[in-house]
Each structure stands twice: as C-alpha cells, then as structure tokens.
Amino acid sequence: MNNRLRHVPTVFCLVLGIALTAARAPAQPARGGDPDWPCKQIKVPTIALAQYWPGAPLDPAQISGRSDAQIAELAARLAARRTTMEEAGKLIAAFAGGAGAQRKEKLELLALATFERLSAERSEVVSGLERFGGKLRAMADRLRAEGDNLRAAQDASPQDAAKVRDLTEKIQWDVRVFDERKQALTYVCETPQLIEQRLGAIERLIAAAMS
Numbered sequence: 001m002n003n004r005l006r007h008v009p010t011v012f013c014l015v016l017g018i019a020l021t022a023a024r025a026p027a028q029p030a031r032g033g034d035p036d037w038p039c040k041q042i043k044v045p046t047i048a049l050a051q052y053w054p055g056a057p058l059d060p061a062q063i064s065g066r067s068d069a070q071i072a073e074l075a076a077r078l079a080a081r082r083t084t085m086e087e088a089g090k091l092i093a094a095f096a097g098g099a100g101a102q103r104k105e106k107l108e109l110l111a112l113a114t115f116e117r118l119s120a121e122r123s124e125v126v127s128g129l130e131r132f133g134g135k136l137r138a139m140a141d142r143l144r145a146e147g148d149n150l151r152a153a154q155d156a157s158p159q160d161a162a163k164v165r166d167l168t169e170k171i172q173w174d175v176r177v178f179d180e181r182k183q184a185l186t187y188v189c190e191t192p193q194l195i196e197q198r199l200g201a202i203e204r205l206i207a208a209a210m211s
Contacts, residue, residue, distance in 0.1 A: 038133030
C-alpha cells in the first residue's frame with residue numbers, strides 16, 4: 001500500500017477534530033452569541049470615551065465643526081503605533097504650550113479627536129475579526145464535508161486508491177491552511193485591547209497637560 005495511504009486514518013481523525021472544534025467556534029462568543037466571533041476574548045463592539053478619559057465628562061459632539069486641521073493632524077500622530085508614548089507626551093506638551101488661553105478647550109478637543117480616531121480603528125479591527133471568523137467557520141464546514149467524502153471513499157468497495165490519495169492530499173493542505181489562520185488569531189485577537197490600552201495612555205497624558 002502507498003505510504004501516504006497508510007496515514008489516511010490519522011489525517012481523517014485530525015481533520016474531524018479540527019473541523020468539529022472550529023464548527024463549535026469561537027471559544028467564548030460574546031453575550032448574545034456571535035458564531036462568527038473567533039476570539040476567546042469577550043466581544044465588545046464599541047467603546048465609550050468615559051471609559052478612558054480621566055477628567056471631567058466630555059461631549060463627543062464637540063468634535064463636529066470645531067476641530068481644526070492642527071488638532072486632527074496631531075490626533076493622527078498620537079494614534080499611530082509608530083509614535084512612542086514618550087514622543088506622544090512631548091507632542092502633547094508642545095501643543096499645550098502653544099495653545100495659550102484656549103489651552104483647556106483645545107486639549108479637550110484633542111482628547112475627543114484622538115478617541116474618535118482610535119475608536120474607529122478599533123471598530124475596523126472588530127469588523128475584520130468577524131469576517132475572518134466567518135471564513136474560518138466556512139472552512140471548518142468544508143473540512144468536515146471533505147472528511148465525510150474521504151471516509152466514503154475509504155469504505156467504498158472496490159476502493160479507488162487514486163481518489164483516496166487525492167482527497168487525502170487536499171485535506172492535508174486545507175488543514176495546514178486552516179491551522180495557520182487559527183494561529184494568526186493569537187495576535188490579531190489582542191489588537192482591540194492593545195488599541196484600548198494606547199487610547200487610555202494618551203487620554204491620561206492629555207488630561208495631565210491641562211494641569
């Protein structure tokens with residue numbers, strides 16, 4: 001017997017194990033149940049400014065029609081991950097120093113603009129994770145169907161060795177792709193929380209610049 005075919009039962013069990021696990025997918029779906037959420041972290045679709053701003057309450061509506069180009073540009077720089085927290089602190093201090101009598105108002109607008117930008121970035125990541133989770137579930141369903149086809153081919157009499165080989169090779173490839181995509185989730189699922197951590201740190205720096 002072909003060496004590859006000797007390993008068919010092992011491959012089949014692996015496929016079924018992965019497919020069934022993924023079909024039950026995401027490890028801990030959000031409250032309300034979202035079958036496409038692929039992360040163990042609880043899904044939180046949106047965040048609120050009050051969670052991260054340590055000062056007096058701010059009205060997000062203030063952003064509309066009041067934020068200027070300088071504030072928008074600075075908010076973009078603060079939101080960018082390539083900007084270190086040390087650099088962010090210096091940028092905020094320089095901005096506050098040049099704001100004059102409007103210091104408090106402009107810092108509040110900066111806090112609002114930065115929140116808006118990072119909140120939008122986080123929402124994009126969450127939406128992307130949902131799409132990714134949906135694709136993983138579809139792939140898991142396909143793997144289970146391929147496993148059923150392989151079992152049927154193995155049980156056929158007479159057995160078509162070429163068909164069994166082709167199905168086995170296809171499953172091996174699909175399992176590899178599926179596993180690689182699952183592994184990629186480890187970092188991506190942490191991204192919303194990393195964005196929140198950055199947002200909180202920047203909002204604290206802006207609030208401190210008011211004193």
